[in-house]
Amino acid sequence: MDSPANAAVPETTRPRRNVRPWALLVLGVLVSLGISYAAYTLAGYSWSQVVDYKSPFTSMPTDTFTGKRPPLSIAVPDATPRRVVLVLIDGLTDAASRTMPSINALRKRGNDVALTVPQPSLSYPTWTTILTGAPPNVSGVTTNWYEKRVAVESLFDVAAGSGRSLVVAGPTDLDTLFGVSTVATATALTDWPEGGYITNTIVDDAIRLADENSADFVFALFPDVDEAGHSAGAASTEYADVVAKVDADLARLIGALDDGDTVFVVLPDHGHIATGGHGGWEDTVIHTSATFAGPGVKSGTSAVLLQDVAPTIAVLAGLQAPQYAAGLASDAILADTNGRSKDADFVRAIGFDLAYARTLNGQDAIKDIASLASAADLTKVTADAEAARLKADRADRLPMALGLALAALAILAVIGVASWRALVAALAGSATYFAVYNALFFLVHHFAWSLSAFNEESHVQAFFNGRMIEAVIAGLIGCLVAGDIYLLFRPEAKGTRDGFTAGWLSLGAATALAIQALLGLQVAWFLWQWGAQTVWRLPDLRWGFKYDLDLIQMTALAGVALLGPVLTYLIGRFHPRMVKS
Template sequence: MKLMIDGIITNYCNEPDGVKMGLRIKKEQRGVVFAFVACILIGVGAELIAIQGFISFQATNPIMTIEEEGMRKFETNISEKVIVIVVDGMRIDQALWSEYYRELWNMSANGIMEVGIPSYSYPGWTVLSTGAWQETTGVTSNWYDEQVNVETIYNALNRSGKRSGVFGATGWKTICGKGMSGVFFRDWKDDPKVDDVTAESAYRALLANEYDYYLIHFQDLDEMNHKYGALSSESRGSMEHIAKLTKDVLNVANLSCTTVIITSDHGHIDKGGHGGTEWIATHVPIMIFGKGVKKGMNVIKGEQVDVVPTVSFLLSAYIPSSCQGVALVDGFDVPDRVKAKALIENCMQLKDFADKYTSALNAQAPSTMQIDSAQETLNINATQSIIHSRSYIRENRKCCEDARQNAIDKERPVKQALAILIGLSIPIGAISYLGAKLGVKKNLGILSKYLAKYIPVVVVSAVMHMAIFYIIFLSMGSTFSMSMIESEVSVLVYVPIASVSTIGGVITSLALFDIPRKKWAWYSVASVFGIQYSLLLQALVMLYNWGIVFTWYVPDINMGVKYFLDMQQIFGSGLGAALIGITIVLMNAKIVRS
């Protein structure tokens, strides 16, 4: 038996039964095979570029690798001990599910705190350990596995003669372990009852009076949110259990000399994950109670970076050098002069940070006039001093933001030119190649004829691909949000969808234009190229505005997710091209006996 394609039989191989089989593609068909292979390679290349762009912002920030120690230290000791309890993934509504947490809420200075972007766990833990945003530390994902290059609160406390104990997931030590005096780490994946063991370890440490600062991290709620949804009965049960563990731990804490802060690393959407810009994912509860706190006051309107300087304020400690937050002094029942003095010290630390930041970006540092005014009025009118400090904080942040934006704008023209060049070079190159093959110099009409035949089919294929893909995408409840990317491989679910969409788009276009079977091969190749090019144009929007490799700033992450999804689709369309190519080869093959 022989396998014949269009009547040509070669490359025989002997089978055990003596039957010969062979396969050869006509010379004129080899171009089709090469073209399909090119589509596949384009898809693979797009996948590699997308992955590199996604993981590029990790500890590569050349601007803010500041490991030196902070020089500014709060003078007044407000509390003897501080306990920070981080309930992983706790939303604002979940914080009030249990009766015990509602009691704590009513007796605390409480409010809502905004977290940074991306709103993942590792980035949140880093913010709660350094007081620096994700863009400063370089920790923007949950698969970061190095020590951060900025000073941690644990190191600052250690320099202040204070001991810190951390109880929770191993990631805390992996990325922020410098300066920790004592640790207990275990992950939920290794022990679903880890919160019980964590609470027991913290309980014993408190009983033995081992540390000045305790950070206790409960993991189970986040796991339940991911697995069953944030509004599920499993999440509610987890929150109730965490409340019981919290009560057990705090039963041995002397609140007459201890201040407790309860908050979360991030929120959580109803179904799915977190990491994106959704309000429910980027806003978390915070309650502070115990020594020196205003009871039952809804006064906190802060940011996640404010927790670290608040801990330094309470324990009269140094402020980490890269801290970008402000101590939440309004939540404490202390004299205005104490608040004013603390804010001045905080402003001086922010000044140190801004000086380095703006210098690295070749920008002007913020004026210190408001700090000078705050110092001048400190002993005369503490309230006025506080106003001056608040004014400086606003000016400081605006100055840093303007410097950042100006630096990005200076880099943008090169990226824009590159995006335009890539976008234009592909169709120009394709038309030039086709023209050379057809002898366009002799007859431009030949090229026009081919383009008139192929372009409508290609356009319809691209439109149908997009329609099919996004119908499936939206029906899955997906959005252009980092909250749908829960791991390195989770986004790969969209690759087979893109393959199906490409195949569907090509088949629909071939049928709509009634393309003869003998011409399916080249029309299919052109259609896949068209689909990939349309996706590339969409991906180039990211390059045009932000680039695709980020060394010192976090881009628009929603646009980044769209870019990543477009590149995944290019990869999927390449796989679809492979299936289309194989199918066409088999359809043109026929088996004959010899």
């Protein structure tokens, strides 16, 4: 590439007029911008796949194997139709529930139930699981942005359909999700409290309506504890104060409705982290407790999944369980079978589980099932079906994930071929990036890879924007380190004034690309494990959260591809070793 004008200049001192470094620089920046755009698109796609998830299970024919379910109007044979009072205290932690005399009194004469809540541990998905027995992947309710009628049958539907007098008191969301104003005999619905306290009104309404309508099934939802959790955190005195107020109102409700023949069930939908927030997998969020007390309840302790609550309540009430309940009525909570109610639930669960397995793996999915005689057999049917489907999904996704990983490695290889010193420097810059970004995330903000980090839905956008800004800051620090490391490997460093302008600019772009490539390897792993699409189950949401953050970082690193070269250029121009002469 020698031009005639400087052909006479000796080889060693002549500035290079080589087009190749400039071409590599332009290519590097363009590739980084392309990765940024692709990552942004993929993040949006994966996010909406979870938010707009369409369950394949809500319309599956659960009757196929077990015959047609009798109409709800036909009573379950030999079942005692017991009155049930179900109270949902939104956001009540296990620890807080143990400070409540009203709940402790129920525990003493009933069953202290350890609950495990499915993810995401958000209110709409968990309310739906409590009332339908369907976890989010079955019900299709995956976030609090689900603002329409839930597609699967609820306890309200079976109670009303069986001719019971049903009364519902709580926030208007219950009408949106479960259509209670048309399903129930009577309702008292209030707007979600914004700063006010409404549990006292809800209790007044529930007592009045139960009396006026000789209710067989009373449902009340108390929102105030959750509000206190969000605004002040589960460790705050504000939270404890609201819990004490709610306890007094709950005691009033129990006192008014306890006729010695009523089943009481009190439970939360999820807990809260100490600083406020839920949605994730934290112990205080997903491990909560329910209390069952009254006729038909075995006294003692038990441990069930949240999806087992609805079938268990149905058996206690002498009702059919909601048809799409993935759970099963719990022997550990039930003192008796309530006539054929327990059998009816078991037969229903067989139909559900076989249909679930066939929906996942096709007609042949159930040919190897040996036995359907116990709860353990049923659990095995669904667990085996999920494991088989996941294995097949991962085999399908492996080539795509490997291709992505190879592309990420190819980017590093190209940098290394262009200059091994630049690759080492860019990797050192990348290590700095990950140290700075993660120190900010985990140590400064005390965040975790958890939906609980948001606290409120309205914080989502600000949260991601904050991480993008920090990714750019961490990336630029990485570029400064890359420049320093590069000089370590260059005993006779050539600066921008020695004709290496393109090289110094490229070091910033190479650092941005190296970070994106290393994030790309992690994204490839996630895509193999869980995929970008949400077809029949939600991804593991801890890794899913990290995956979204990885993509958000890859997006933000376009800023480093554009600004980083300026920093590395300045090092190449003004570093003490560059201004030696």
